[in-house]
Each structure stands twice: as C-alpha cells, then as structure tokens.
Amino acid sequence: MKLTAAINYIFSFRPQTSRRYAWVDYAKGIAIIFVLYRHVIYGLLYTGANINQVMMEANEMLYGFRMPLFFFLSGLFFASSVKKRGPLNFLISKINTLLYPYLLWCVIQVTLQILFTDYTNHKLTVDNYVDILIHPRSMLQLWYLAALFNVSVLYLFTSTVLKLHPAIQVALGLVMLGMKSYAGDISTISDVMIYYIYFVLGHLSAPYFFSEKVQQQLSSPWKALALVPAFLLVQYYCMSHEDMSIYLFSLLAMLGGILVIMLSFILAKYEKLKILQTIGHYSLYIYLLHLGIIFLLRVAILKTGMLTNIPVITVFLIIAGLFGSIILYRFCLLMRLNFLFTGPFKERNVTKNAVGIS
DSSP states (O other): OOHHHHHHHHHOOOOOSOGGGHHHHHHHHHHHHHHHHHHHHHHHHHTTOOOOHHHHHHHHHHHHHHHHHHHHHHHHTHHHHHHHHOHHHHHHHHIIIIIHHHHHHHHHHHHHHHHTGGGOSSOOOGGGGTHHHHOGGGGGGGHHHHHHHHHHHHHHIIIIISOOOHHHHHHHHHHHHHTGGGGTTOHHHHHHHHHHHHHHHHHHHHHHHTOHHHHHHHTOHHHHHHHHHHHHHHHHHHHHOTTOOHHHHHHHHHHHHHHHHHHHHHHHHHTOOHHHHHHHHTHHHHHHHHHHHHHHHHHHHHHHTOOOOHHHHHHHHHHHHHHHHHHHHHHHHHTTOGGGTSOOOOOOOOOTTSSOOO
C-alpha cells in the first residue's frame, strides 16, 4: 500500500456501516464516550487531581445504564448472528473476537503493570495472573470482554440447546440478578448474573427495534425531548437512594438506555454527528486500547504541567483516547498485527440452522 493510501486509511473517520444499522453504532459511540469519561476522571482522581462535584455527579448520572446498554445492543443481534453463522460458528466467532483478545490483552496489561508498577494506579503482582480467569473485574476495562463472552455463550446454550421459553429466560435473568451477591468476589460469575437479563431483553426486543414502524416512533425528537425530564428525575432519585433494590435500579437504568437509543435513531435519521457512528463502529477496539493511551498522556501532562485545567484535560484525554485507539488499531492492521485483536480459529462448514432458537 502506498504511503498516501496508508495515511488515508489510518486517519479516515468516515462511517463504516450501512444506514440501516447506523443507529446501533451511534448508541455504541455515545456509550463508549461515557465509559472513557469515567475512566479519565477516575484516573485523574487517583493521581491526586481535584475533580469538581459537577463532574463527579455527571459520572454518576451516566454510570448506571451505559454497560447494560452494551449488553442490550449485543442481544439485539443474537438471533440474526446465530441464523447467519449457525450455533457452532457463533461460538467460534465469540472466542475469536471476545475471549481471545481478553486473555491476550489481560496478559499484556498485567505484565506491563508489574513492570511499571511505580507509575500505575493499580499495583499488581504475579499472583494477579490468576485473576484473569477468576476475577475479571480486577483487569480494569477488560472485564467487559469476558462478561460479554460468558453471557453470550450461556445464552447460546440456554436458547439453542435447552431451548428455554422466552418467559423462562426472563425469569432466569431476574433470578440471577437477585442472587448476584452469592457470587462473592468471583466476578466471572457475578458479571453474568448482573448482565444476563439485559442480553435477554435485547434478544427478545429485536423484532420491535428493527420494525420500521417502531423506529419511526423512536426517531421522534419531541418524544426524546419529553423523556429528558423523566431521565433527570430518575437519575436524581438513584443518586439519592444508593441502597435501593437492584431490581428497581436495573429498571430505572433502562430508561437511560432508551433515551440514548432514541437519540441514536434521531442522529441516524438526520445524518448528524456521523463521527459518533465511526466511534461506535470501533467501540470494542477503543475499549481494548484507550487506557494505555490515556495513561501515557496523563503522565506526560501531569509531569510537564502543560495543562492545569481539569475539565480541559478531561476533554483532551477523552478525545485522545477515542481517536488514538482507532488510529492505533488501524495502524496495527496495516502492519498485519491482526492477531492482537482476533483469534486464529476458523469457522466450520456446518448446517447453520441445525439448532433452532427459542
């Protein structure tokens, strides 16, 4: 590839998906920005920076629904993906795109944190390699890949092998949510118990969200605007009642997700802020790469004193984390380093619809 073409490839931020599914990438783009916001301000907080109350409260408002939204969106595409690939190839694809990069990047991340322990917020030892399998939550942002893999595989088993009725799936998700505390510190299990219900709801909601009539309703700016006061009241209630039932919290969290989805439909309909669509398309790789980029830049900024305004530093680090991750990912692909992001397992030639989906 010529130099000009390579540069255009690395630094192009045009949307990557068709308009039909553009709203999904918009939603992922908005959610991943919320993720980076939390990681940036907590990174600054751990280094002794003074984060003002407004920024902390904004983080709390955005915290409750961003991860449930990711699992919900993944559930939306479960049926179509299994139908297209077949159950076995669906499993292989999840191993390649979720489990493999999780294990690889956990080893890389733990190793680097051990080697550069004097410069990190989280001090790790060799014993922490065991946590990769037992306690993904200790792996910083990477826990999400393990949780999504485990939820996807469990749902594949219960829907295609056990063929559980949708009502049973919902009941199972609610029971696991209520029993989350019994998992203790084993976040490999507890994360599945928390997020399984959102994946179930995503799968069961797919026929509605992909209905043209429903999409027209959700893309109404006035309806989205009318939902904003309810969202703000719900967030205020959640912040004032930290000891509320996990079921109530989960129900209220869905409101934030619905508002983001409605906003995504609106932006996709009017083709505004297309950069969010691009960010959403690369959200998984942003999730993998952003912490390292943010860490290096944060250390440089704090060491040199180039910036002292915390809100400005926050915005700068979020933008750098987003676009730096996309650029780094594309550079790696250009250098044929695909193995850093995708496993080597080949999908099989099997009958795709041999096992049905309940």
